[in-house]
Amino acid sequence: MRFCNLGSGSSGNATLIEAQDGSTTVRVLVDCGLTLRELTARLAQRGCSPADLGAVFVTHEHSDHVGCATALMRKHRVPVWMSEGTWRGFAREHAPPAELRFARDGEPVAVGTLELRPYTVPHDAREPLQLTVSDGRHRLGVLTDAGVETERIVQELQHCTALLLECNHDLDLLAASDYPYFLKRRIAGPRGHLSNPSAAGILSRCRHAGLKHVVAAHLSERNNRPELAAGTLAEVLGTRHEDIVVADPRQGSPWLDLH
Numbered sequence: 383m384r385f386c387n388l389g390s391g392s393s394g395n396a397t398l399i400e401a402q403d404g405s406t407t408v409r410v411l412v413d414c415g416l417t418l419r420e421l422t423a424r425l426a427q428r429g430c431s432p433a434d435l436g437a438v439f440v441t442h443e444h445s446d447h448v449g450c451a452t453a454l455m456r457k458h459r460v461p462v463w464m465s466e467g468t469w470r471g472f473a474r475e476h477a478p479p480a481e482l483r484f485a486r487d488g489e490p491v492a493v494g495t496l497e498l499r500p501y502t503v504p505h506d507a508r509e510p511l512q513l514t515v516s517d518g519r520h521r522l523g524v525l526t527d528a529g530v531e532t533e534r535i536v537q538e539l540q541h542c543t544a545l546l547l548e549c550n551h552d553l554d555l556l557a558a559s560d561y562p563y564f565l566k567r568r569i570a571g572p573r574g575h576l577s578n579p580s581a582a583g584i585l586s587r588c589r590h591a592g593l594k595h596v597v598a599a600h601l602s603e604r605n606n607r608p609e610l611a612a613g614t615l616a617e618v619l620g621t622r623h624e625d626i627v628v629a630d631p632r633q634g635s636p637w638l639d640l641h
Contacts, residue, residue, distance in 0.1 A: 383496075383517040383640045387546065388424040389416065390526070390599040390629035394446050396421060397524065397546060397634075398428055401495050401517040408494030410515065411438045412524055415449035418457070424634070432458040437493045439485065439500075440464040442507035442527060443471030455481040463491055463498070467509020485511055501538040503528040506573040514538055520640035522546065523588070526600040529572040531584050539588045543640045544595035546629070547585060549611035550575035556605040569605075578606070578614040585618045593619075595638045599629040 388396040394415040401408050409430060414421055418432070425431055438460055440448050448468070454460045456479060463485045469478060485491060491498040495518070500511040505527045512535075515522045523542035525535060539545060556566055556577075568574050576584075585596065596619065598611040612626035619625075629635045 383520045383522070384637050385515075385522055385544065385546075385640070386428060386637045387597060387599065387629040387634035388421070388428070389632055389634045391601060391603060391631035392446050393603075393631045394420070394449060395526065395600065396424070396449075398425070398430075399496065399515050399522060403495035406494065407434075408436050408496055409434055410493050410496055410498065411435050412513065412515075413441055413447040413449070414438050414451050414454060415444075415446040418450040418453040421450055421454075428637075432460060435460045436496075437483075437491075437498075438462045439491070439498055439513060440468060441512055441524075442505060442510035443468045444507060444527070445472075447527070448472050452479070455479045465500075465509035465511050468507070468511075471508035487511060499538070501534060503535060504530055504532065504573050506568065512538075514542065517640075520544075522640065525576075525584070528576055529574045530576075531580060531587075536584060536587045539584065541590065541592065542588065543592060544597070544638060545585065545588065545593065546597045546599050547581045547615070548576040548600040549578050549581045549598040549606065549615070550600050551577050551602045551605040552607065552610050553577050553579065555607070555610075556602075559605050561605075569602075575600070575602075578611050581611075582614045582618045585615055589619060594640060595627065597627045597629055597635055597638070601628065601631075603631060
């Protein structure tokens with residue numbers, strides 16, 4: 383099992399996960415917050431195409447996450463999983479496409495040899511779900527777009543081989559930014575985004591000897607810096623900040639192997 387981020391931030395989010403199922407490669411995409419053309423180009427850089435995807439899981443209806451979901455269903459007939467609230471939050475049609483699948487909190491979703499386990503998070507969306515993905519031996523935990531740490535989040539992210547954690551903002555940079563007060567309040571609020579210290583707090587409760595990779599994701603381009611996010615997480619792990627992978631908004635991350 384391996385994964386790579388294709389881009390993370392307000393300009394668009396997508397993470398590709400691969401596992402072997404016998405002689406077949408199973409591929410799942412978490413979020414597709416890009417245009418179909420851009421997503422196709424970034425997938426091609428990783429050696430696949432939209433038609434190779436076994437499923438897409440959309441965490442919530444904000445445009446930097448849902449992106450080209452409808453186009454993927456209609457053009458490539460890819461099954462797309464999301465909560466019913468997410469669908470109602472962005473759909474402009476009454477009849478769901480045949481490829482749409484509704485995910486529910488705590489109900490596992492099987493895609494070949496992979497098991498996706500959705501869980502609820504606090505965020506200003508209709509019915510947001512984040513998830514863990516497992517091939518039965520290794521486990522990736524995905525957490526972006528959450529306002530605060532909850533016991534449920536910490537519980538779901540236990541014993542992961544890799545974590546992709548939102549580090550949206552540095553508190554001082556956000557406070558000093560020219561964002562209007564209401565937006566600062568929304569970002570830092572309980573249904574907004576995780577700060578570097580908030581992500582570090584979650585990591586401190588989920589770290590264990592088998593944790594192999596930590597990726598800092600969904601960084602604000604104006605209110606954070608890669609070295610600040612990486613340094614905060616590295617301090618928790620007692621390692622160098624160079625050992626933390628920071629997902630780039632346009633380049634994403636390299637492949638990371640969970641074996």
